[in-house]
Amino acid sequence: MTISPAIIILSQAALPMARRIAVATGGDVHGLARRITESVDATFTNTGQHLGDLFQDGRPIVALMASGALIRLLAPHLGDKHNEPPVIAVAEDGSAVVPLLGGHHGANDLAREIARVVDGFAAITTAGDLKFGIALDVPPEGWVLANPEAAKQMMADLVAGKTARLEGEADWLANSGLPLSAEGETTLVASANAVNAPADGLLYHPKNLVLGIGCERGADGDEALALALESLGQAGLSPASVGLVASIDVKADETAVHHVASHFGCPVRFFDAATLEAETPRLKNPSDIVFAEVGCHGVSEGAALAAVGAAGELIAEKRKSKRATCAIAQAREAFTAANLPGRARGKLMVVGIGPGSEGWRSPEVSRMVSASTDLVGYSLYLDLLGPLAKGKTRHDFDLGKEEARVRHAMELAGEGKSVALVCSGDAGIYAMATLVFELLDKADGPEGLTPEARRIEIAVSPGISALQAAAARAGAPLGHDFCTISLSDLLTPWEDIKRRVTAAGEGDFVIAFYNPVSKKRRTQLAWARDKLLEHRPASTPVILATNLGREGELIRVVPLGSLNVDDVDMLTVVVVGSSNSSTVTTGDGKTWVYTPRGYARKEGSAMISMVSGDAA
Template sequence: MTTSPAIIILSEAALPMAQRIAGTIGGEVHGLERRITESVDATFTDTGQHLGGLFRDGRVIVALMASGAVIRLLAPHLSDKQNEPPVIAVAEDGSAVVPLLGGHHGGNDLAREIANIVGGFAAITTAGDLKFGVALDQPPEGWVLANPKGAKQVMADLVAGKSARLEGEADWLAVSGLPFSADGKILLTISNRADAEPAGGLLYRPKNLVLGIGCERGAGGDEALALALESLEQAGLSPASVGLVASIDVKADEAAVHHVAAHFGCPARFFVAATLEAEAPRLKTPSDIVFAEVGCHGVSEGAALVAVGQSGELMAEKRKSRRATCAIGRAPEPFVQANLPGRGRGKLMVVGIGPGSDGWRSPEVSQMVAVSTDLVGYSLYLDLLGPLAAGKARHDFDLGKEEARVRHAMELAGEGKSVALVCSGDAGIYAMATLVFELLDKADGPEGLTADARRIEISVSPGISALQAAAARAGAPLGHDFCTISLSDLLTPWEDIKRRVTAAGEGDFVIAFYNPVSKKRRTQLAWSRDKLLEHRPASTPVILATNLGREGELIRIVPLGSLNVDDVDMLTVVVVGSSNSTTVATGDGKSWVYTPRGYARKEGTAMTSIASGDAA
């Protein structure tokens, strides 16, 4: 599910401003369908229902609407102040930006950012922000408030005139307008020690601790985590101050390292052996055995020291469990996303964008594209992403360069980038997901991938296939057993294709033909038509679906006996019905194709199918 802000517009006049905001804060533009003709990231028909769904999902909402309208629409959904997402109303001319909800959960800061974008005024109304320029219950990135329930009373006391005393260092508090004095009654404590929460005050944890983790290949995540927690406890340090997990680059795909990072909700970063070895003079427990294994005298201590830098220090030397090691370092400043040391594990997201239209692209795919740094794909497919591709590094490839395309995407991810490998239709159906895993399978060969590319994180997200799109546009031809066959003999010998067409004809499958023709290849579809006519009537319906989901979409239904190869081009999917497939006309003059499964003849079949997992 996507987590980027949703910018809501009710008219096309608001689109330019919405796009400016979205381009800066990384949001999506959602428009009221009946009033929007230009392309946006998502459309809706019921404003209240759409806003309510976004709010329940925890999405940040930026509505170019009247504040009163937003309040009335969201009022039925307000219940938990602590967990509500920011909701911001922006005047259509940008003159006013009002954080309505979630001001201390990022709403006030976002309102200020948007006001800078549109040249308007951020109408911040929360007392602490107005008087002191700081929200005590919303510390900046890299900081955690240990006792958030005390923030309301502390802020009320400060607004009422009491003074505060700062124990520790925190620039964001020191430069605020808070009333500090040497004898202040309200104590604001800064500590990464496992201290008790102060009575009547607040305790802030700087996330400046790094866990250096080393482990054997395949070590258990629970073992590594238990060691990390024990190390923190022995050192008297707070787990809430862990801001980073660090290790050597050969452990970038080690599940145990990522298990520890996931527990602490922090990034995992990796360093090459030579960088770790540069820290050898500062190691407390150097090991010649480790050097012989990986090329540095210490993984856990070395990683911790590299991560905190020369101004940092080792807080706890290496501790060992059966298959893991852990050391703890402290950096002079908290870790923040924009300035992390080392390299993260690269991500390759293989996404199917469907036929290309926004409405047929899944939210998961849109989110993967949104969080990516780089897009790799055939130029047409990248163009179909429209505004979603803005701000991304594009790596365009021509058709026929599939292996180069996939290899490039994997090597980019090996550099620590987040890469979306963009496919039309479904990424796993006659597309690039298969080649990703094939290259991994051959990774150790002479032309294999680099070591970094073999350690990337891979995810595959489905899309609406051309087969599904064609079927939906034409009715329900896939109601019973079906198969898909590619008629391209570039990768599959023609004799193999002929055998499969013959078997599908004899089995009476509905058949979707991919790659039915090309400029030079015109005979395979004709041969397939003639072969199928040996097994099913000439009246069998055939669906010719061209430019599915895009401009120029054309759906035609013709009898198998009259199928003309010249009516088919490279952008056409051909779906041939079985001997049971038939057509039915509706009152509006449309013809539909369906393949009955027998539900109407056998009472209870539908419920039985549902129970067995079929979509009835």
């Protein structure tokens, strides 16, 4: 998947040019907050930190700023040139477009594209790219250079006038501007075989081999990997040319299959039994036993053949270990992200976006959302993603449709998609992560999930909870023991809620009340207030935090005895201090709430002091 660039501007004057570039490249405009008066896709306050974060995340950077300044800001992050994203400096008037980093990772091509849009000049300085339109040290997707240490000398020789001889098939080399000759003085080899690199040239491996893997349920991953390596060795094939691992769809959650793919750093694709059965005429070892078990006459050979298609061929028939099988097929073309066959194992990423603002969203969550194909969530939460939602398929749900929302997300993942299930706050605190696992737990019931949805990969990423956000805005009320209680009785009986509030009051916990009120439910918070007044002073500070991290944010601190239910709405989190919680006012007039880490009691508290475990 191509990552869209971040267009960086430091002044309002650069905004029109940045927008032209963003439209042409599918990028987002990021502006320095204190100098931008109009709305942009994202803002930042520290230019160096923001550029560094983008660079570390592998995000292409197009900066409308001086190239020297851009170089100095990114200098601390420079390392392996083979893993750096494109970095391009553009003059504010568009007259010069300079690819500074990642020339072989798309920066040169991106610079040319931008130059065409802004009527500027792309200052390409890479020697090989200039002369031959190709970079020998960084082959295109789907190819691997076996001896990269020899690329610099090879390119220097060709630039100096030597010719090259191409052995094997590689259209990207044959159709380039390289000086190729049947009598070439240097050698370019393209082969999937396990051969040595030529002493006078370069060896490229096309990633066009498929490992078809079959295994018993729960088979050991190392066993399957050892079989795969042995199969490659017996066939004289290079492990570097493995571009895909394939199997039957009922093995989508099989650890051994993914262990093999992880070793080779390649994707995994799955096929249903009917697709594999269609390959029966091409199988070398059809099995009636396998057919009786899974509905096709061969898993490893069938999956390998299905992956390479009619133009490919089986080049190493099925080999067996105790609990696994492996076969190898070769495709006509190298595998890339654009031509992968079959279906991926779907992935469900349950993410907490915090209160919603970009500054309170973790980098991991942002990466997960960026990597997704589909977004599922309450409409407001999806809107809060801003430019991160660009290019994604949205599946909007109303409030109150939580189970339908989660089920839909899991079924989408079951189709092989990468789905982000978006929650506010933290995904595991009064949010959707719990429902995901509940549905899995009852997956075999009459209302259960499809078999495909039960085999998905799941990842949960935390976010800043409303409790944490309220505490941070108000000071440090969570300095000692605390708990959270939802006052909504839609899913929890009111008697259970009352019991928990009573226990928390007796235990002298700081308490964060979620769902304190609703349009129809106004009495629970008042009851909780009165119950807590039996155990802590009326002066106990209470934090009312509304619209945290969003427009209209309001933080109020009131005494427990004066807590008015009418001051609380559905977007408010209520944090009630313990008998130890205190307030302090700073010179600017702001009142802060904190809870000391010790156990000293306030005067007037009805709590019994406990010293070394004994009642005083």
